Amino acid sequence: MHLHINTLLPPFPSILILFLLNQHFYPLSYTPTPNKPTKMKLFSLATTLTSLIATVSASLPSTYTLVADGGWTVVTDGTHLYIGTGDIKHYPILILKGGSNDTMITGHKQYDTTTGTQHLYVKKGETAPIALTEPNGAAPAGASVTGFDVDEGDYLLLDGVEAWGVEPNEGQIRRIYWLGEEEDNVGDEYKGIGLWVKECRGC
Incomplete structure (x- = not known):
């Protein structure tokens, strides 16, 4: 049995149907996750601090x-x-x-x-x-x-x-x-x- 799109949706203009289908797979609200660069920055900061601590700890005291x-x-x-x-x-x-x-x-x-x-x-x-x-x-x-x-x-x-x-x-x-x-x-x-x-x- 084959169902046509018109049997599932009200009679919208074709362009609107395509828009709704597009939003199902690629929502308008979708943007690249902003926390990825932040995580990278935090990782870089943590790495720098770790290196700094290691350098400080591995030095001759006064x-x-x-x-x-x-x-x-x-x-x-x-x-x-x-x-x-x-x-x-x-x-x-x-x-x-x-x-x-x-x-x-x-x-x-x-x-x-x-x-x-x-x-x-x-x-x-x-x-x-x-x-x-x-x-x-x-x-x-x-x-x-x-x-x-x-x-x-x-x-x-x-x-x-x-x-x-x-x-x-x-x-x-x-x-x-x-x-x-x-x-x-x-x-x-x-x-x-x-x-x-x-x-x-x-x-």
């Missing part, structure tokens, strides 16, 4: 200490950095400041503010202990005094590389080394460690 794997807080004798000692009198906790935006890191013994300014440095071209300069002195020629940063877990890096270690056979008190040029030493003569940057408020 004042901080270092904590090695195993929970050892890094200490110093005024020249080198160590782990594994509870002798606070001779090996006070190392307090560090600065280093963000490719600036130098200053370091001193906890509660000792009378000593001249000392900077943290690394002999990047060799395996050598991390050290502090002499008070008000300069780092050795070729040593790196900038380029320090942290990763997303707040572990200390140098030029984007985490290559710190200790000599397992050195005893309970172990100096911390930079192993950047001798990666094969890790697990052999040296043991790689991470140095977590812990903000130190009130230091």
Whole structure:
């Protein structure tokens, strides 16, 4: 059985019938959804904020200490950095400041503010202990005094590389080394460690 349009609708002019049929499939009120661009803008904003938060969170605080794997807080004798000692009198906790935006890191013994300014440095071209300069002195020629940063877990890096270690056979008190040029030493003569940057408020 075939039904004609005229049996379903009153006798409207043909143009009006076509208009009504067109509105059934493409309503006059239809417009592209306005919230799609808004969602894209909100997504872009959220992405930007997330990146900004990640950048802020992954930066060196103004004042901080270092904590090695195993929970050892890094200490110093005024020249080198160590782990594994509870002798606070001779090996006070190392307090560090600065280093963000490719600036130098200053370091001193906890509660000792009378000593001249000392900077943290690394002999990047060799395996050598991390050290502090002499008070008000300069780092050795070729040593790196900038380029320090942290990763997303707040572990200390140098030029984007985490290559710190200790000599397992050195005893309970172990100096911390930079192993950047001798990666094969890790697990052999040296043991790689991470140095977590812990903000130190009130230091």
